[in-house]
Each structure stands twice: as structure tokens, then as C-alpha cells.
Amino acid sequence: MVTMPEPDRAVLANRSRIVQDLRAIVPGEGVIADEDELRAYDCDALSAYRQLPLIVVLPENTEQVAAVLRYCHRNSVKIVPRGAGTSLSGGSMPLADAVTLGLGKFNRVLDIDYDNRCVVVQPGVPNLAITKAVEANGFYYAPDPSSQIACSIGGNVAENAGGVHCLKYGLTTNNVLGVEMVLMDGEIIRLGGKHLDSEGYDLLGIVTGSEGLLGVVTEVTVRILPKPETAKAVLMGFESNEQGGDCVAAIIGAGIIPAGLEMMDRPAIHAAEDFVHAGYPLDVEALLICELDGPSVEVEHLIERVEAIAREHGATTLRVSTSDEERALFWAGRKAAFPAVGRISPDYMCMDGTIPRGQLPTVLARMQVFSQRHGLRVANVFHAGDGNLHPLILFDANQPGELERAEEFGADILRLCVDVGGVLTGEHGVGVEKRDLMPYMFTEDDIKQQQRIKCAFDPGHLLNPGKVYPTLHRCAEMGKLHVTGGRLPFPDLPRF
Amino acid sequence: MSDIFHPRTEAEVAEVVAWAADCRNTLAVLGQGTKQALGRPMQADHTLDLAGLTGILDYQPAELVLTARAATPMAEIRAALAEKHQHLAFEPPDLSSLLGTDGGEGTLGGVVSCNLAGPRRSAAGAARDHVLGVHGVGGNGVPFKAGGKVVKNVTGFDLTKLLCGAYGTLAALTEITVKVLPRPEKVRTVLVFGLDDEAAVRCMGDAQRSRHEVSAAAHLPAALAVASGVDLVAGAGGAVTALRVEGPEPSVAWRCEALRNELGHFGQTEELHSARSLRFWQEVAQVAPLAAPADRLVWRLSVPPAGAAQVVSRIRHSIPAQAFYDWGGGLVWVAVATDTPDAGDEVVRGAVAHVAGGHATLIRAGAEVRAKVPPFQPQPAPLAALSRRMKDSMDPGGVFNPGRMVADL
Numbered sequence: 001m002v003t004m005p006e007p008d009r010a011v012l013a014n015r016s017r018i019v020q021d022l023r024a025i026v027p028g029e030g031v032i033a034d035e036d037e038l039r040a041y042d043c044d045a046l047s048a049y050r051q052l053p054l055i056v057v058l059p060e061n062t063e064q065v066a067a068v069l070r071y072c073h074r075n076s077v078k079i080v081p082r083g084a085g086t087s088l089s090g091g092s093m094p095l096a097d098a099v100t101l102g103l104g105k106f107n108r109v110l111d112i113d114y115d116n117r118c119v120v121v122q123p124g125v126p127n128l129a130i131t132k133a134v135e136a137n138g139f140y141y142a143p144d145p146s147s148q149i150a151c152s153i154g155g156n157v158a159e160n161a162g163g164v165h166c167l168k169y170g171l172t173t174n175n176v177l178g179v180e181m182v183l184m185d186g187e188i189i190r191l192g193g194k195h196l197d198s199e200g201y202d203l204l205g206i207v208t209g210s211e212g213l214l215g216v217v218t219e220v221t222v223r224i225l226p227k228p229e230t231a232k233a234v235l236m237g238f239e240s241n242e243q244g245g246d247c248v249a250a251i252i253g254a255g256i257i258p259a260g261l262e263m264m265d266r267p268a269i270h271a272a273e274d275f276v277h278a279g280y281p282l283d284v285e286a287l288l289i290c291e292l293d294g295p296s297v298e299v300e301h302l303i304e305r306v307e308a309i310a311r312e313h314g315a316t317t318l319r320v321s322t323s324d325e326e327r328a329l330f331w332a333g334r335k336a337a338f339p340a341v342g343r344i345s346p347d348y349m350c351m352d353g354t355i356p357r358g359q360l361p362t363v364l365a366r367m368q369v370f371s372q373r374h375g376l377r378v379a380n381v382f383h384a385g386d387g388n389l390h391p392l393i394l395f396d397a398n399q400p401g402e403l404e405r406a407e408e409f410g411a412d413i414l415r416l417c418v419d420v421g422g423v424l425t426g427e428h429g430v431g432v433e434k435r436d437l438m439p440y441m442f443t444e445d446d447i448k449q450q451q452r453i454k455c456a457f458d459p460g461h462l463l464n465p466g467k468v469y470p471t472l473h474r475c476a477e478m479g480k481l482h483v484t485g486g487r488l489p490f491p492d493l494p495r496f
Numbered sequence: 497m498s499d500i501f502h503p504r505t506e507a508e509v510a511e512v513v514a515w516a517a518d519c520r521n522t523l524a525v526l527g528q529g530t531k532q533a534l535g536r537p538m539q540a541d542h543t544l545d546l547a548g549l550t551g552i553l554d555y556q557p558a559e560l561v562l563t564a565r566a567a568t569p570m571a572e573i574r575a576a577l578a579e580k581h582q583h584l585a586f587e588p589p590d591l592s593s594l595l596g597t598d599g600g601e602g603t604l605g606g607v608v609s610c611n612l613a614g615p616r617r618s619a620a621g622a623a624r625d626h627v628l629g630v631h632g633v634g635g636n637g638v639p640f641k642a643g644g645k646v647v648k649n650v651t652g653f654d655l656t657k658l659l660c661g662a663y664g665t666l667a668a669l670t671e672i673t674v675k676v677l678p679r680p681e682k683v684r685t686v687l688v689f690g691l692d693d694e695a696a697v698r699c700m701g702d703a704q705r706s707r708h709e710v711s712a713a714a715h716l717p718a719a720l721a722v723a724s725g726v727d728l729v730a731g732a733g734g735a736v737t738a739l740r741v742e743g744p745e746p747s748v749a750w751r752c753e754a755l756r757n758e759l760g761h762f763g764q765t766e767e768l769h770s771a772r773s774l775r776f777w778q779e780v781a782q783v784a785p786l787a788a789p790a791d792r793l794v795w796r797l798s799v800p801p802a803g804a805a806q807v808v809s810r811i812r813h814s815i816p817a818q819a820f821y822d823w824g825g826g827l828v829w830v831a832v833a834t835d836t837p838d839a840g841d842e843v844v845r846g847a848v849a850h851v852a853g854g855h856a857t858l859i860r861a862g863a864e865v866r867a868k869v870p871p872f873q874p875q876p877a878p879l880a881a882l883s884r885r886m887k888d889s890m891d892p893g894g895v896f897n898p899g900r901m902v903a904d905l
Contacts, residue, residue: 456885
């Protein structure tokens with residue numbers, strides 16, 4: 001388990017006063033201080049980590065957010081921003097001495113602008129609700145994390161959420177045009193808008209994926225896309241992970257960028273098939289789902305090419321969806337993979353590393369070694385198109401030591417991802433879950449360079465402390481310059 | 497004494513920067529220097545010439561990733577990618593003819609530092625959407641890396657994005673990893689003739705809202721269309737609205753036909769095939785229609801696309817101006833006479849703010865004008881203060897490109 005920063009005793013001692021002051025800012029039911037009610041906020045989707053928040057505040061408008069932050073800034077009270085609480089990495093895990101700032105009441109779609117192909121929403125609006133709001137007119141919002149029914153767009157911005165369509169349509173950061181946000185000192189700023197690109201430093205790019213460490217987003221403008229004319233999926237089964245991996249490389253190598261390209265390994269295929277009966281072959285080691293979307297002429301043309309590539313790579317199962325219902329069925333097993341695994345194991349832990357695609361067979365083979373070493377099973381679902389792995393580690397939290405072993409297993413997998421040229425997290429965020437692995441991927445100097453951003457936004461480290469970075473360097477210290485005595489140690493450096 | 501440093505390695509870059517920071521000296525950072533005329537003119541103590549940091553370090557077509565040293569010429573990168581039928585999807589434009597610099601399209605680091613993007617911007621993003629990771633040296637002279645070499649990565653703050661478009665004011669880039677993509681098999685362009693600006697913006701909007709995956713949409717008014725090097729555009733005898741369609745051949749043919757049917761009510765249509773298409777979009781990307789005469793001032797407006805024509809009409813109400821549209825209206829290039837009072841600052845930025853917001857950059861003007869009129873859109877006070885804190889935090893000694901983006905920053 002990770003250790004969180006020592007709570008500030010002065011803040012704990014002052015709790016009733018803080019509650020009273022916050023009630024003056026957010027009236028009525030908007031300030032929660034009762035222990036039973038706080039219980040509902042004691043974790044996010046990383047439910048192995050629990051902590052009662054100091055207080056929960058549910059503001060209703062930007063001015064209230066600004067006033068709460070200004071108050072907390074002045075009184076050195078920490079803030080943990082929270083959207084729908086679906087973070088898989090503990091991004092909104094509460095702290096004992098922090099106010100959890102819930103954006104659930106920011107739930108309105110403010111402006112649907114078809115002329116400029118964008119939608120302005122409040123951050124508490126669920127991801128899928130954006131698509132629902134525009135689909136009657138033939139549009140949709142592209143990033144589709146698997147929690148899209150529940151997860152909020154504000155949380156998507158904080159985590160730079162992905163989904164199965166990232167390879168073709170990008171992550172949240174490629175689909176957000178602007179935000180309104182409140183800085184820790186209560187200042188309200190706007191970044192971007194309905195136009196493209198920043199007029200100065202790309203602060204919108206920095207805020208997206210900053211995991212609640214830089215500010216509180218109070219409004220989001222996203223671009224919407226015309227719904228593709230048609231979509232079809234190909235289901236391919238292979239006798240080995242190598243064949244499956246090679247087929248992925250060959251599809252991309254042929255110049256095809258599918259809308260989605262997913263892979264599942266044998267344990268995941270079996271768990272999913274038992275659960276939803278999608279008609280997956282059970283005699284294969286690897287299953288690929290390749291979805292192509294766009295104009296029907298193009299989809300037909302590319303489907304034929306994908307089929308040919310699959311045959312060349314020895315696919316033993318090869319089926320093309322003949323209707324939207326069948327396409328949905330192909331996806332049903334993949335989309336239900338997590339709950340399916342949940343049925344065969346009391347608990348599971350979902351990892352999220354990214355690797356260069358070509359390393360897939362190596363990584364899957366190593367994972368089997370880890371599995372034996374830790375005595376725990378693993379099932380793999382994989383956004384094969386963009387190299388994003390989701391190994392699901394199966395364990396039983398009621399067995400003493402299993403959670404710790406699962407965590408060790410997970411850490412081994414993530415270190416392996418970094419070793420083969422990949423990264424710790426592709427779309428779930430660092431949060432508290434992967435925080436202590438950050439030094440494995442980044443040197444101290446790399447991390448300091450990132451933290452310089454934090455110093456510009458929140459030098460007092462009041463926003464979401466204990467997340468993402470194992471230690472926060474004091475900003476004043478980082479401002480100091482390295483003394484060279486005015487000498488250039490490279491006397492042979494060409495200069496003229 | 498002003499020196500020009502020519503480091504050959506990241507370690508040497510680090511030494512120069514640490515030394516400069518320690519001596520409280522400033523450095524002008526450049527690659528081939530093709531974009532020096534962008535932004536405010538600088539007076540730095542020394543020059544950090546990164547042109548020695550060249551070469552593609554790693555290119556794996558199947559991984560869709562390329563890593564190169566920061567000052568690798570764009571021409572070299574383009575050639576390597578073309579050999580594998582790939583490209584940089586954000587279509588980095590060569591602005592040398594607009595800016596009157598020779599030396600071609602410059603370096604990868606230059607493209608990234610200025611966050612440039614061509615006509616495919618609205619469909620595929622800008623440089624910032626395609627840079628996966630960088631190595632660089634911070635203002636304290638310490639080397640660092642940011643991001644990674646895989647397309648999907650949310651590990652830590654996205655420092656890479658901040659460095660894209662920072663005009664070299666926050667760090668000296670030494671190595672860059674970009675996402676590369678397959679080049680479309682086929683390119684065609686549907687032309688719609690004779691539309692006024694308002695109708696053209698509606699036409700481009702309709703095309704972009706269609707399901708035909710238009711990868712670029714531009715409009716040249718009659719006076720600019722006539723100067724095109726593409727015969728079907730120059731000979732149109734009026735304004736030309738252009739919609740690019742890319743992809744596998746059967747798809748492209750079908751979509752072009754569909755677009756011509758759906759947009760036929762706007763005006764007469766025509767189609768450009770491969771070679772003419774490539775030439776036309778190169779002209780648009782390079783801002784060729786406004787390149788001559790070379791002494792005119794050129795503004796680049798990023799606005800919500802639907803209001804583009806209104807912005808231009810409002811500008812024209814106050815000052816004579818020539819304009820054309822890219823990104824379906826989201827990007828407007830405006831040329832005004834050299835002697836326009838305050839370079840048209842108040843009128844141009846006023847029009848952008850009045851219609852629907854956005855920002856305007858003075859892209860081409862003499863150094864004395866760029867010293868007086870802020871080339872980059874001035875920001876509201878809280879945002880300007882945040883940008884200043886960012887600069888102070890990343891470059892505490894104020895070493896890099898002093899005043900390039902904002903005076904005294």
C-alpha cells in the first residue's frame with residue numbers, strides 16, 4: 001500500500017470551524033460533514049484504498065468553486081477534486097485533512113453548436129451524455145472510456161481519458177477545445193474556446209491529464225464529429241499470441257488505421273465467452289477484434305484487406321459482422337471483459353501500461369512467468385492498435401497477503417512495460433496507484449521538470465497532494481540555479 | 497562579447513545553458529533560423545545554435561513512431577517517411593516563402609516549437625497532437641526527458657504539450673519523438689466555384705459536417721484564386737472553395753461524387769486529381785496567395801469557423817485587407833498594407849473579439865513593427881500572470897529567447 005502525506009493536525013483540529021466557514025459559501029446541503037454521509041465518498045473506483053474525507057463540498061456554480069478555493073488557499077486547507085468517482089488509479093481518493101470538492105452538481109449541457117461542431121458542457125456531465133445530446137443530429141463525441149456511462153467529462157479532462165477508438169480519434173486531449181477553470185487562489189481563467197490552438201503557452205494541453213493537481217475545471221468545450229456512415233468489425237482467432245501480434249503489426253503496416261483494434265488472451269476469451277456468449281472461439285490463444293468505420297465503400301474495401309492479412313497470418317477463426325447487432329455482439333465480450341473476470345475471481349486488479357506494439361508477444365510471455373512467481377492468475381485485454389495493455393490480475397483480498405502479492409505482480413508488469421520502451425499508464429492515470437513507480441520511468445530531474453508546472457499553478461501544493469508524484473519538491477528550491485563558476489567545462493565546444 | 501555556440505550533444509547544450517544561467521546571460525535558441533521572423537525580435541547575449549543536433553535516431557514504421565534529434569531538417573524527415581509511405585499527419589507547412597527566408601522548411605524542432613500545422617489541422621490536429629515525447633535542457637541547464645515513445649501515455653504532466661508552441665522560451669529541445677501515420681493512398685479535391693465568403697464558410701461547414709471525412713477545407717476569393725499555379729483554380733474566373741478527400745481509391749472516388757452532389761446547390765463543381773491537389777494544398781499551407789507583395793503585413797487568425805467571414809467583413813469595414821480561409825474557416829489569413837496604423841492591431845483583434853473570440857497573431861511584419869505591436873495575442877491579466885509564473889518556473893534565470901513571445905518575458 002502507498003503511504004499518504006501525514007495529515008495536517010492544525011486542519012484536523014479546526015474542522016468544525018472550516019465546516020462552518022464553508023457553509024457560508026455553499027449553503028444548504030452542499031457541505032457534508034456527517035460521518036455516515038461522508039462514507040459515500042471514501043473511495044473512487046480504486047476501492048482497495050479508502051479514506052474518509054475531512055469534509056465534502058458540492059458547489060453549484062463557478063463562483064462558489066472560486067470562493068471555496070480562495071478560502072482553502074488562505075487557510076492552507078487541501079483540496080481533492082472529484083467528478084463521478086470512477087478513477088481506476090485513485091485520482092480522487094480522499095485525504096483525511098482535505099476537502100473533497102465534488103462537481104456532481106455541474107451537470108448541464110450549456111451549448112450545442114453544430115455550426116462550429118462543438119459542445120460546451122459542465123464538468124459533471126457524463127461522457128456518454130454528450131453523444132446522447134447530439135446523436136439525433138448525426139454527431140458523437142469520440143473518446144469512449146469503458147466507464148463512459150458514468151464517468152464525467154471533467155474527470156476525463158483530469159485523466160486525459162482514452163477508450164477503444166484512440167488510435168484513430170485520439171485521447172481527450174485531442175478532442176478538448178477549451179476549459180474554464182479555477183486556480184487554487186480562486187482566480188478564474190479560460191483556456192482555449194471554440195477555436196483551435198493556444199494564443200500563448202499551451203496550458204490547456206498541460207491541464208488535460210493533470211489529475212486534479214493544477215486546478216478545478218468548471219466548464220469544458222469539446223469537439224464533436226459526424227457519426228461515420230457505417231462500421232463493421234472483423235473477429236479473428238489465432239493459435240498463438242505471436243500470430244495475433246504479427247497480424248496487428250501487418251494491419252497497421254498496410255497503412256490501415258482501424259477505428260478500434262482489440263486483442264484478448266485465452267483466459268480473457270474464456271471468461272468473456274462464459275459470461276456473455278458472444279460466440280468467441282474457445283480453441284484459440286489470441287482473439288482480435290478489428291473495427292473499421294467510415295464511408296461504406298471504404299469500409300468494404302478495407303475489410304477485404306484485413307481479411308486477407310488475417311488469412312496470411314494463419315487466423316483459424318475469421319468472421320465479419322453482417323449487421324450492427326452482430327458487430328455489437330463481437331464487442332459485447334470485450335466490453336464485458338472486466339465484469340466477466342470479476343465472476344471468476346473474488347477480486348481483480350486492472351493494470352494499464354503501454355508498450356511498443358512489437359513487444360506484445362515478449363511481454364505476454366514474461367507475464368506468464370510473473371504469474372507463476374506470484375501464484376496468481378492473469379487475463380489480458382489489450383488495445384492492440386495503440387499498444388495499451390490491460391492485464392487483469394486475479395486475487396482474493398480475503399486471503400492474507402494476496403492483495404500485496406497482486407500489487408507486486410502489477411508493479412512487475414508496469415516495470416516490464418517501461419523496460420521494453422513503454423510507459424506506466426496509457427489512460428488510467430498515475431493517481432496513488434502508480435505513484436511510487438514514477439521514479440522507475442522518470443529520473444529525479446525529469447520529475448522536477450514536470451513539477452515546475454505545479455509550481456506555476458499551485459506552489460503551496462494544496463491541490464490533490466500525495467497523487468502522481470511520490471515527493472513534491474519545494475518550489476523555492478527548484479528556482480535555484482546551478483553554479484558553474486562562470487566557466488564552460490567544454491573548452492573544445494565550437495563557439496565563434 | 498556575443499558568442500554563437502554550436503553544441504553537438506545534449507551534454508554540451510546543458511553546459512552552455514548552465515553557464516549562461518549562472519552568468520545571467522541570455523540565449524537565442526535556433527535550428528536553421530527559418531522561423532526567426534516569427535514573434536518579437538530578440539536581443540539575446542549569445543546564440544545557441546542547435547543545427548549540429550541532427551539525424552534520425554529511430555524510425556519504426558510498424559510502431560508509427562519516429563525519433564530524431566531536434567535540428568534534423570524537415571526535408572530529411574519527410575524523405576525518410578515518404579520511403580515507407582508515411583507522413584506527419586499534421587502537415588507541417590513550409591512558411592519560408594511567406595517569411596522571406598531561404599533555407600527551406602527548417603527543422604523538426606522549429607516546427608514543434610512553433611506548433612505549426614497545415615490544412616489537415618481541423619481533421620488531424622497540430623504538432624502538439626503528434627509529439628509523443630522530447631528530450632531537452634531546462635533553464636537551469638539540467639537535461640530532462642518528457643513524455644514517451646508510445647502513442648498512448650498519461651504518465652505524469654503532459655510537459656511535451658507545453659513545449660510545443662513555446663517558441664523555445666521554456667527549454668532547449670534536443671530530441672523529439674513524433675507519431676507518424678500512413679500516407680493516404682489517394683488524394684482528390686472537390687472545387688466549388690463562385691461563392692462569396694459567407695456562402696463559402698457555409699459550404700465548408702456543410703462539407704465538414706457531412707460523413708465524407710473531408711480532410712481539409714479552404715476558400716480563395718476571386719482575386720487570390722486567379723494567381724494559383726493550379727490551372728483549374730486560376731482559370732475558374734471567380735472564387736474557389738476547395739474540399740480535400742483522402743483515403744483508399746474507391747472511397748475517395750465515391751466521396752467526391754457524393755460531395756459534389758450534396759454541395760451542387762452552392763455552385764458549379766469540379767474535381768482536382770492527385771498532382772493538382774497536392775500542388776493546391778501546398779499553396780494553401782505555404783500561404784502562397786498572400787506571400788507577394790512581400791512588404792504587406794500578414795495576420796493569422798484562429799477563430800470559431802462559422803464566424804470567419806463576419807470577422808473578415810468587419811476588418812474590411814475599417815481597413816483595406818485581403819483574406820483567405822483554411823481549416824473550414826477556423827484559420828483566416830489576412831494581409832493589410834505596410835502603412836496600416838498599428839499594423840491593424842486594434843481592428844483585427846477587435847473584430848476577432850467582437851464576432852466570436854479566438855486569437856490573432858501578426859505573422860509577417862518588419863522587426864520594428866513586431867517590437868511595437870504584440871505579435872501574439874495579449875492575454876487577460878490572470879492568464880498572463882500564469883504564463884509568467886510558468887516561464888519563471890521553467891526558466892528561472894530567463895535564459896531562453898528573452899521577449900520572444902511577450903515583452904520582458
